[in-house]
Amino acid sequence: MNENANEVPLLDLAPKLKRPLSLWNPLDYLRLLFWVFFFPQAIRWYVETFVKPDYRNEEGFKDFKEFRKVVWDDPIIQKLILQAVVIILTAAPGICFILREFNIPINWYGVVGGLAFGVVVVVVVVVWAVMTEGVVEGVAVGVTTGVAIGVAGGLVFGVVYGMKQDLSMTGDDAKSSPFMIAIFGVALVVGFIVFGMTGGLAGNTVLLALASVFLAGIVSFQLSKKLGMKISLAVLLASIAIIIRLSEYFMVMFYLTFFPNAKKIEVLPHLGRIIFLPLPGIKKQLENQLNTDWEIGVQNANILLTYSLQFIPVVKAIKLKLSQSSRAIVLARISTLAIKPHDWQLILVLSSKKPIVVYWKENLMQDHDTPARAACAGFWLWHKNESAKAVEAFSVVRDLPHGLEIYSIANTIDKGINSANTKTIAAMEVDMNWLDSLPDPELRPGTLRALRMLHSVAGEARVALNARAPLNRSAAINRAVADLTKLFETGGSFCPDPEWPLIQDIARKWKEILNLEGGVIGEEVLRQAVSNPYEGYSGLPVTGASFTGRTGIMSQIETHWTVGGHMPVLILYGHRRMGKTSVLRNLSQNTDLNNLYVYLDMQNAGWVEHTGQLLLDFAEAVHKAVSQSGLDTGPSPDHTDYSGLDIARRSLNTFLDRIDAHMTETKHLILAVDEFELIEQGIREKRIDPGLLPYLRSINQQYPWLGLIFAGLHTLDEMGRDYRSAFYGQAHYLRLGYLTREDALRLITQPHPDFALEYDDALIDEIHRLTFGQPYLVQLLCWELVNRWNDRFLEHGESTPRILIIDDLTPVLTPDFYQGAGYYFEGVWSNATENEQHLMRILAKYETNPPPKHELETEAKKSGFPTAPEIMEETLKLLTRHDIITETETGVRFASELMRRWVEKQGKE
Numbered sequence: 001m002n003e004n005a006n007e008v009p010l011l012d013l014a015p016k017l018k019r020p021l022s023l024w025n026p027l028d029y030l031r032l033l034f035w036v037f038f039f040p041q042a043i044r045w046y047v048e049t050f051v052k053p054d055y056r057n058e059e060g061f062k063d064f065k066e067f068r069k070v071v072w073d074d075p076i077i078q079k080l081i082l083q084a085v086v087i088i089l090t091a092a093p094g095i096c097f098i099l100r101e102f103n104i105p106i107n108w109y110g111v112v113g114g115l116a117f118g119v120v121v122v123v124v125v126v127v128w129a130v131m132t133e134g135v136v137e138g139v140a141v142g143v144t145t146g147v148a149i150g151v152a153g154g155l156v157f158g159v160v161y162g163m164k165q166d167l168s169m170t171g172d173d174a175k176s177s178p179f180m181i182a183i184f185g186v187a188l189v190v191g192f193i194v195f196g197m198t199g200g201l202a203g204n205t206v207l208l209a210l211a212s213v214f215l216a217g218i219v220s221f222q223l224s225k226k227l228g229m230k231i232s233l234a235v236l237l238a239s240i241a242i243i244i245r246l247s248e249y250f251m252v253m254f255y256l257t258f259f260p261n262a263k264k265i266e267v268l269p270h271l272g273r274i275i276f277l278p279l280p281g282i283k284k285q286l287e288n289q290l291n292t293d294w295e296i297g298v299q300n301a302n303i304l305l306t307y308s309l310q311f312i313p314v315v316k317a318i319k320l321k322l323s324q325s326s327r328a329i330v331l332a333r334i335s336t337l338a339i340k341p342h343d344w345q346l347i348l349v350l351s352s353k354k355p356i357v358v359y360w361k362e363n364l365m366q367d368h369d370t371p372a373r374a375a376c377a378g379f380w381l382w383h384k385n386e387s388a389k390a391v392e393a394f395s396v397v398r399d400l401p402h403g404l405e406i407y408s409i410a411n412t413i414d415k416g417i418n419s420a421n422t423k424t425i426a427a428m429e430v431d432m433n434w435l436d437s438l439p440d441p442e443l444r445p446g447t448l449r450a451l452r453m454l455h456s457v458a459g460e461a462r463v464a465l466n467a468r469a470p471l472n473r474s475a476a477i478n479r480a481v482a483d484l485t486k487l488f489e490t491g492g493s494f495c496p497d498p499e500w501p502l503i504q505d506i507a508r509k510w511k512e513i514l515n516l517e518g519g520v521i522g523e524e525v526l527r528q529a530v531s532n533p534y535e536g537y538s539g540l541p542v543t544g545a546s547f548t549g550r551t552g553i554m555s556q557i558e559t560h561w562t563v564g565g566h567m568p569v570l571i572l573y574g575h576r577r578m579g580k581t582s583v584l585r586n587l588s589q590n591t592d593l594n595n596l597y598v599y600l601d602m603q604n605a606g607w608v609e610h611t612g613q614l615l616l617d618f619a620e621a622v623h624k625a626v627s628q629s630g631l632d633t634g635p636s637p638d639h640t641d642y643s644g645l646d647i648a649r650r651s652l653n654t655f656l657d658r659i660d661a662h663m664t665e666t667k668h669l670i671l672a673v674d675e676f677e678l679i680e681q682g683i684r685e686k687r688i689d690p691g692l693l694p695y696l697r698s699i700n701q702q703y704p705w706l707g708l709i710f711a712g713l714h715t716l717d718e719m720g721r722d723y724r725s726a727f728y729g730q731a732h733y734l735r736l737g738y739l740t741r742e743d744a745l746r747l748i749t750q751p752h753p754d755f756a757l758e759y760d761d762a763l764i765d766e767i768h769r770l771t772f773g774q775p776y777l778v779q780l781l782c783w784e785l786v787n788r789w790n791d792r793f794l795e796h797g798e799s800t801p802r803i804l805i806i807d808d809l810t811p812v813l814t815p816d817f818y819q820g821a822g823y824y825f826e827g828v829w830s831n832a833t834e835n836e837q838h839l840m841r842i843l844a845k846y847e848t849n850p851p852p853k854h855e856l857e858t859e860a861k862k863s864g865f866p867t868a869p870e871i872m873e874e875t876l877k878l879l880t881r882h883d884i885i886t887e888t889e890t891g892v893r894f895a896s897e898l899m900r901r902w903v904e905k906q907g908k909e
Helices: 026-038 041-050 064-073 075-101 108-133 135-166 171-175 178-198 203-227 229-243 246-258 282-292 294-307 311-324 330-337 344-350 371-383 387-395 403-417 422-431 433-437 445-466 470-493 499-526 551-562 580-590 602-607 611-628 645-660 677-684 692-702 721-727 741-749 761-771 775-799 815-820 822-830 834-843 853-862 869-881 897-908
Strands: 569-573 595-601 668-674 706-712 731-735 885-887 892-894
Touching: 026 041, 026 075, 026 135, 041 075, 041 135, 041 294, 075 108, 075 135, 108 135, 282 294, 282 311, 294 311, 294 330, 311 330, 311 344, 330 344, 330 371, 330 403, 344 371, 371 387, 371 403, 387 403, 403 422, 403 445, 403 499, 422 433, 422 445, 422 499, 433 445, 445 470, 445 499, 470 499, 551 569, 551 580, 551 731, 569 580, 580 595, 580 668, 580 706, 595 602, 595 611, 602 668, 602 677, 611 645, 611 668, 611 692, 645 692, 677 692, 692 706, 741 761, 741 775, 761 775, 761 897, 775 815, 815 822, 815 897, 822 897, 834 853, 834 869, 834 885, 834 892, 834 897, 853 869, 869 885, 892 897
Parallel strands: 569 706, 569 731, 595 668, 668 706
Antiparallel strands: 885 892
């Protein structure tokens, strides 16, 4: 906006009413009557302002039922129509009573006839206009026209019939009475003029005024046959004065003559809102505003077109300023004009060399002889949904600043509208690459944002065409349809008219095409075996879309990392195959961008010969992470600097000091150490110095940005003295146990967004009973179930039901299954103490009816378990902590039924 914007006042010509009209306030009826005859634009404003937002339909309705629902559901519309009827029934009779006091003859049958006609007009015109033009236009036109014709018709019919009776006209003279012609003519004049002013198309007023003057001339000519030339001339002049509002015009001229200091653009329309003859000063002052600040000047022009009939000076002022605009700014100025203009006829007139008298003609020929007219023609053609012709118009301005942008938009919209299939949509990805190379600033940023969303859709369509796997093709189509849905939901908030309706049409058409394509791909998917998504069956970490059910533990970790102060030491523990490594691997995808994440697997610790080599592994992993983040921390660590603990410690300290210079209060480095109990094994084997653990504690304390997270089987209480002395009292424990029932069900039924099989409820319940939510066992069972279904599909084809049932489970639970899961079962067994194994053998005998704790103690003593009560209690605590058993209301049992069966089988062998 121009720096002189404060010098240009923004007009405020809208009515100042801040509440709906009241049925019980007599002044509101006078206000509505004043609006009808002196400010009909206010009625449209009233409907736009107070009718329910959902009912501000501007496109009409398909059937009467929809119309009836809207009209009778909105109290504002109901009250407005009722108030219009009340005015029709009271205003004309009241005026006639006053006229009768001045001895003017009144025919009350004529009054009643005029009132009835007005009421009928209100109902008929409201229904017709709302059905065709929408609620706002229809209600405004119906109420204004009905009240005007009802009041004026009642007066005209009553007075004219009264005069006719007073002149004692009878017989044939009555049939050809000029007063009958007068009745018809005046009614048409009032109706046409008011309709033209209310309809929002200011140019119609000129045409209707000329037609009305013609009708008045005919009426006067007929009157002259009976009453003479003087009376007929008086009627003609009076009619013309009423039609073109000479009284208001002379009032304004009088005001300007005697109050010369009031020649302000914001004052004039208040004095004559329905004068279409150009008022002095409007054109000049609008030109000055457009010179000073084009945007506010355009806003004021729209306000004048909305709340006055001064379209002639408005159009002339804008035409003049556009003709004087340099090539560098003309497109920017027209772009501002084309954003929500009050009347698109303005853009049409600006696109033509024709005089303003043809303003109302929608078939006006557009001219491309100047850049300004060509650009206006392009926007008008967009408004009329003629995208191909718009391309021709905008091609004229390609060499202007922003010209290539607007031409490319037009060309893309036209191609998008004419896309007939997925192939043509995909081809547009290359055609739309121009979106990536536009200069700043952009002329139509909202339009370009919408087109970029379509560009993404075209890219997904290309992926769908080129992908071989049906699931990948289906996923690409789904992403494209999701993008189009988002565009539908949000595009109207940022994409301006007239482009938005066109882009909506493109999105609607593309969505239909892609949905059909998706249906075809879906049928292909149903003709193929299912890709098995249960990756965790192998024991390898699960990442990406297949990682599910650990949002709670992930949130806990991130909460510890977002607290101010020193980064804490976290210990993530749980028994084998609970998903500790998967959690650590997925943390890098969920941590804040300010956090640098380093993952170290201590399985490598079995290969190091001394502590320096282990610290070298630390240093190299950290250097790689900080380098990838863009930080310059010097050369890679040299292995000669890590030949022993002392020199390695000094080298690593120097490296951490260099990193420290780049860190802030919000930037952190997190070192994740997996299988950390293997460090203790290295200490026992004397390959790793016990001083490593105190050193790690010291650097965590020295550098507040350095966080440590260890993942392993045990807590510090269960580990060696070196760990306890190094971290005891400083570490935060995070236990990783079984999946909750909800997370387990999600893993079973939704292992991947494209998973194409269903599970019977009974099977889901049985899988959870067998595994108790142990993620590895869940994945292994489901992996086997899907593999068996694929075998059946290959044998029987598409007739294979795409649902897994509980009967599918029995063939899976074979000795081969337990042998395949042996690494897990044997790992749990080997990590248990002798006393734990003793109790596990006893509990394995109870397939049903698990024993209460006292019964288990009795049974254990009989089998040689130590008799001391504290040993039994400690052993039960260890089994519970290691997620092997659980105590319920009915007794103590194995958490996982599969683990119980394996232990039972081992006991029998």
